[in-house]
Amino acid sequence: MKNVFRTVMFAASLFAAGQTHAQTHQDSTLGHKINKTAKKVGNATATTAKKVGNTTAATAKKVANKTSELAAKGDAAVIDQKMDGKVAPNGETVYINNKAQYYYVNKKGHRVYLKKSQLIDKP
Numbered sequence: 001m002k003n004v005f006r007t008v009m010f011a012a013s014l015f016a017a018g019q020t021h022a023q024t025h026q027d028s029t030l031g032h033k034i035n036k037t038a039k040k041v042g043n044a045t046a047t048t049a050k051k052v053g054n055t056t057a058a059t060a061k062k063v064a065n066k067t068s069e070l071a072a073k074g075d076a077a078v079i080d081q082k083m084d085g086k087v088a089p090n091g092e093t094v095y096i097n098n099k100a101q102y103y104y105v106n107k108k109g110h111r112v113y114l115k116k117s118q119l120i121d122k123p
Contacts, residue, residue, distance in 0.1 A: 079097075
């Protein structure tokens with residue numbers, strides 16, 4: 001993350017330096033080259049910023065899902081009974097609430113209710 005930030009800052013400083021340099025020279029050919037370079041640097045900076053934003057959003061979503069899952073499992077372990085000897089179809093721990101409903105907590109922290117026929121013997 002620090003390397004991406006350094007790259008973005010370096011590109012931004014090159015862009016700023018290019019703009020300053022372009023304003024001081026009157027040579028149209030040199031100014032055109034500098035403007036073209038500045039646009040490339042600006043586009044590269046924008047692309048890098050989008051990549052950083054997308055990566056940050058994806059990581060935040062993963063962290064939020066894991067936090068939700070752990071909170072829901074902790075809640076279920078304290079409030080509801082853990083069913084011994086049976087597991088959910090994917091091997092998750094099965095809980096029984098006060099209404100005698102069977103459920104497990106998925107990766108996003110949501111309760112997935114099961115029928116008694118869906119429970120599998122624990123290996």
